Amino acid sequence: MSVLAVQGIEKRYGGVSALAGCSFEIPGPGIYGLIGPNGAGKTTLFDVIAGNTPPDRGRVAIDGADVTGLAPHRLASLGVARSFQECRVFPEFSCLENLLFSGRRQGAGQAEARRLLELVRLESYAEQPAAALSFGQRRLLEIVGTFMQQPRLLLLDEPAAGVNPALLETLSQFLLAMFRERPSVLLVIEHNMEFVMALAGEIVVMHQGVVLERGTPQAIQASERVIEAYLG
Amino acid sequence: MKRLVALAALVAALYAVPALATPYLLHVMVLSCLYAIPAVGLNLMLGYTGLVSLGHIAFAGIGAYVAAWLMVDARLGFWSALAIAVAASGLAGALIGAICLRFRSHFFMIVTLAFGLMLYSVMNNWDDVTRGAAGFPGIPRAPGFTTLESFYRLALSGALLAFAIQWRVVRSDFGRILLALRQDERLALAKGVNAALCKTAVFALGSALAGLGGVLLVSFLRVAAPASFTLAESINAVLVVIVGGAGSLAGPALGALLFVALPEYLRVAAEWRLVAFGVLLVLIMLFAPRGLAGLIAEGWRRVARRSQ
Amino acid sequence: MAAALLEQVINGAMTGSVYVLVALGMVLIYGVMHVLNFAHGVLFMLGGYLCHFFLTRLTGNYALAVLLTMAALAVVGAMLERGVFRPLQGNLRNQVIASLGLILALENLAVALWGPNALQIKVPATERLVALGELRFPLQHLLIIGVTAAVVAAMFVFLKWSKFGTALRATSQDRNAARVVGIPVERMDVASFALGTALAALGGALVGPLFLVFPQMGDAPMVKGLAGILLGGMGSVPGAVVGGLIIGIAESVSTLFLPTDYRDSVAFAIMVLILLARPRGLFGVRARGEP
Numbered sequence: 055m056s057v058l059a060v061q062g063i064e065k066r067y068g069g070v071s072a073l074a075g076c077s078f079e080i081p082g083p084g085i086y087g088l089i090g091p092n093g094a095g096k097t098t099l100f101d102v103i104a105g106n107t108p109p110d111r112g113r114v115a116i117d118g119a120d121v122t123g124l125a126p127h128r129l130a131s132l133g134v135a136r137s138f139q140e141c142r143v144f145p146e147f148s149c150l151e152n153l154l155f156s157g158r159r160q161g162a163g164q165a166e167a168r169r170l171l172e173l174v175r176l177e178s179y180a181e182q183p184a185a186a187l188s189f190g191q192r193r194l195l196e197i198v199g200t201f202m203q204q205p206r207l208l209l210l211d212e213p214a215a216g217v218n219p220a221l222l223e224t225l226s227q228f229l230l231a232m233f234r235e236r237p238s239v240l241l242v243i244e245h246n247m248e249f250v251m252a253l254a255g256e257i258v259v260m261h262q263g264v265v266l267e268r269g270t271p272q273a274i275q276a277s278e279r280v281i282e283a284y285l286g
Numbered sequence: 287m288k289r290l291v292a293l294a295a296l297v298a299a300l301y302a303v304p305a306l307a308t309p310y311l312l313h314v315m316v317l318s319c320l321y322a323i324p325a326v327g328l329n330l331m332l333g334y335t336g337l338v339s340l341g342h343i344a345f346a347g348i349g350a351y352v353a354a355w356l357m358v359d360a361r362l363g364f365w366s367a368l369a370i371a372v373a374a375s376g377l378a379g380a381l382i383g384a385i386c387l388r389f390r391s392h393f394f395m396i397v398t399l400a401f402g403l404m405l406y407s408v409m410n411n412w413d414d415v416t417r418g419a420a421g422f423p424g425i426p427r428a429p430g431f432t433t434l435e436s437f438y439r440l441a442l443s444g445a446l447l448a449f450a451i452q453w454r455v456v457r458s459d460f461g462r463i464l465l466a467l468r469q470d471e472r473l474a475l476a477k478g479v480n481a482a483l484c485k486t487a488v489f490a491l492g493s494a495l496a497g498l499g500g501v502l503l504v505s506f507l508r509v510a511a512p513a514s515f516t517l518a519e520s521i522n523a524v525l526v527v528i529v530g531g532a533g534s535l536a537g538p539a540l541g542a543l544l545f546v547a548l549p550e551y552l553r554v555a556a557e558w559r560l561v562a563f564g565v566l567l568v569l570i571m572l573f574a575p576r577g578l579a580g581l582i583a584e585g586w587r588r589v590a591r592r593s594q
Numbered sequence: 595m596a597a598a599l600l601e602q603v604i605n606g607a608m609t610g611s612v613y614v615l616v617a618l619g620m621v622l623i624y625g626v627m628h629v630l631n632f633a634h635g636v637l638f639m640l641g642g643y644l645c646h647f648f649l650t651r652l653t654g655n656y657a658l659a660v661l662l663t664m665a666a667l668a669v670v671g672a673m674l675e676r677g678v679f680r681p682l683q684g685n686l687r688n689q690v691i692a693s694l695g696l697i698l699a700l701e702n703l704a705v706a707l708w709g710p711n712a713l714q715i716k717v718p719a720t721e722r723l724v725a726l727g728e729l730r731f732p733l734q735h736l737l738i739i740g741v742t743a744a745v746v747a748a749m750f751v752f753l754k755w756s757k758f759g760t761a762l763r764a765t766s767q768d769r770n771a772a773r774v775v776g777i778p779v780e781r782m783d784v785a786s787f788a789l790g791t792a793l794a795a796l797g798g799a800l801v802g803p804l805f806l807v808f809p810q811m812g813d814a815p816m817v818k819g820l821a822g823i824l825l826g827g828m829g830s831v832p833g834a835v836v837g838g839l840i841i842g843i844a845e846s847v848s849t850l851f852l853p854t855d856y857r858d859s860v861a862f863a864i865m866v867l868i869l870l871a872r873p874r875g876l877f878g879v880r881a882r883g884e885p
Contacts, residue, residue: 336687338687338690338691340694385870389869389873391686392630392686392828393869393873395630395690396630396820396824396865396869397865397866397869399817399820400817400821400862400865400866400869401866403817403858403862404859404862404863404866407856407858407859407862410855411853411855411856411859517813518698521694521697521698522698524691524694525694525695525698528691555706556702557702557703557705557706558702558706559702560698560699560701560702561698561699561702561703561706562699563695563698563699564695564696564697564698564699564700564701564702565695565699566695567691567692567694567695567698567699568678568692568695568696568699570695571678571682571688571689571691571692571695572678572681572682572692575688
């Protein structure tokens with residue numbers, strides 16, 4: 055039974071078809087990169103999986119159980135966590151409070167929260183409101199928050215966007231460390247090829263609302279179809 | 287520990303007020319308590335959860351009229367009527383809240399406004415049940431609390447109960463959830479918060495508290511009249527919460543005291559008082575959005591910093 | 595029966611026209627600034643009071659008084675936009691609360707300055723009755739309908755064909771894009787607020803001779819204007835016109851079979867029904883914040 059199975063997902067917004075029969079399966083833990091040109095439907099796919107929007111057609115299953123169209127909070131309790139393209143944190147909560155809130159269902163305590171903050175070098179900001187952080191720091195906080203939820207399926211939407219190169223290294227290291235500690239399915243939408251190719255074990259390419267190809271980073275980078283999709 | 291002692295001293299002092307106060311002052315204090323109770327409910331909704339309800343006082347009206355009918359027509363005792371009326375307001379809050387909460391921002395405000403106006407219309411026009419515009423007379427004071435002094439203690443107890451509930455909610459996990467919902471509902475959902483349920487719950491709680499205030503009000507006035515539950519009164523409730531400091535524990539008390547006590551003390555005509563409050567509300571929005579509680583906290587911080 | 599119905603339809607067209615004026619003002623402000631100005635009712639009320647003032651103290655000419663009132667309140671509107679709404683831009687909650695403060699302040703200011711009792715705007719010229727078949731209406735009724743129709747027509751021409759009107763429409767559709775093409779967005783804000791306020795003032799000035807001038811006179815029209823724009827679709831100018839008229843006519847016609855006490859509830863009920871059944875209204879586009 056696959057951890058995540060997406061079958062025939064279709065989604066239209068007005069006259070535009072965002073997803074046109076998207077299907078793929080993820081058998082087990084791993085870091086998967088989800089790439090594709092703009093308009094390929096990547097974020098829409100996340101919105102469907104995470105319950106932010108119901109698909110017009112198709113099925114999403116987690117560990118074999120049908121979760122299509124469930125509300126986001128129900129999916130969260132089933133072990134799905136996500137980050138957002140626009141980077142969302144609770145601005146008035148301190149960094150610590152943000153993390154404690156994220157991990158409250160798992161009973162994660164201050165010790166764990168502080169440990170993770172240290173891993174991303176934000177421990178000195180623990181008591182500061184999240185709004186006081188720079189964008190890159192907030193992105194780190196957001197992602198740490200998702201790990202506090204101890205998810206089985208983690209959807210990261212362009213985690214590297216807008217983050218300066220120095221923090222990117224910290225982010226990469228953090229993601230790998232977390233994955234080693236607790237293997238789960240990490241699905242990472244990215245446009246930063248350097249970042250995602252180095253991080254992911256497998257790459258899924260989307261184009262015009264469907265899965266175009268999947269394979270190792272090396273295979274995908276050499277694939278003519280993929281190159282055409284980006285250029286064409 | 288020091289705080290607890292200070293709080294206990296304050297509460298004791300408040301209960302002792304009748305021994306030292308003139309009937310006029312007592313009257314003012316009673317009204318302050320009666321304004322503070324629904325304000326606590328609205329503070330939980332607006333201040334902590336970010337729900338701008340423009341029809342809050344209508345729920346005070348529901349509590350008031352249910353209690354009135356139970357006590358006068360059904361001849362029920364005060365305490366039973368109170369309990370049922372508060373439950374009724376809470377239930378109405380849950381039902382109407384569930385409808386209103388399907389909307390966001392502008393639309394939420396408009397629906398709450400509309401429901402408030404509709405409820406007022408019913409109170410004003412359904413003569414058979416509500417006695418119409420003239421009001422529902424003959425509402426008794428609670429047995430044993432018929433004098434001004436004793437009613438003050440009753441109203442004070444009601445207010446302290448409301449504040450205790452507020453404190454308990456704010457300190458709890460539920461309180462954290464409310465704050466999260468106010469800051470970013472979408473994110474809260476992604477973190478496993480059942481937004482619809484939680485917002486409905488706080489709407490119901492807020493409405494129940496409004497109902498409590500409503501019952502005590504009409505017991506004090508001995509009449510339940512629609513004029514006590516107009517749109518203007520709902521706006522006053524927002525005023526009390528915002529000026530006092532939305533999202534702060536002491537806010538409703540500060541706001542109610544300011545709204546009721548200060549003008550009485552200054553002896554201005556009612557209209558000019560309200561003009562001043564209207565202007566104050568605008569100024570608060572422009573320059574001190576966290577209200578009195580925010581200003582006091584800021585002042586405290588400055589003093590503390592200077593003394594270091 | 596037909597006569598009674600026609601009578602109520604015309605009554606409704608009259609009150610509906612007043613709601614249209616209020617609704618147009620609110621929809622203009624909402625469209626450009628994305629602010630729901632709850633204080634629109636008190637501006638309407640001030641229109642009534644100022645018209646009375648100008649008529650009795652400055653000029654005996656009603657038309658002139660009305661124009662002066664519109665001008666004066668346009669200035670007030672511009673000041674409010676600059677002083678209150680612009681600093682709070684982007685924060686909807688605070689803008690709405692500020693507008694509540696304005697309601698409180700201005701409504702009670704009217705009581706403080708003019709007393710709680712109603713004033714009368716006496717315009718003998720429009721008191722005479724006009725015959726429509728068997729029915730008789732005061733000229734003021736028809737004046738209201740006529741003036742509103744003219745204003746609506748002028749509005750359409752202005753918004754569709756004038757440079758300024760097009761700039762207003764552009765700003766309401768996409769603020770940033772408008773800025774990019776060089777439209778002075780801040781000036782659009784002031785203009786829409788001034789124009790909207792002038793329309794509210796016109797409503798108050800027109801209604802004064804018929805229904806007296808008193809501090810709470812704007813409360814119901816504000817809510818009904820709101821109901822009108824909800825019905826027509828938030829942000830839609832034709833919607834405001836259609837919505838306002840429907841509310842007015844529905845209200846009046848309802849008195850034929852509902853106790854008149856519940857007349858006001860018709861508008862509220864329509865509001866709630868629209869929000870539940872079709873939040874975008876008749877002509878509206880799906881906006882942010884809708885379920």
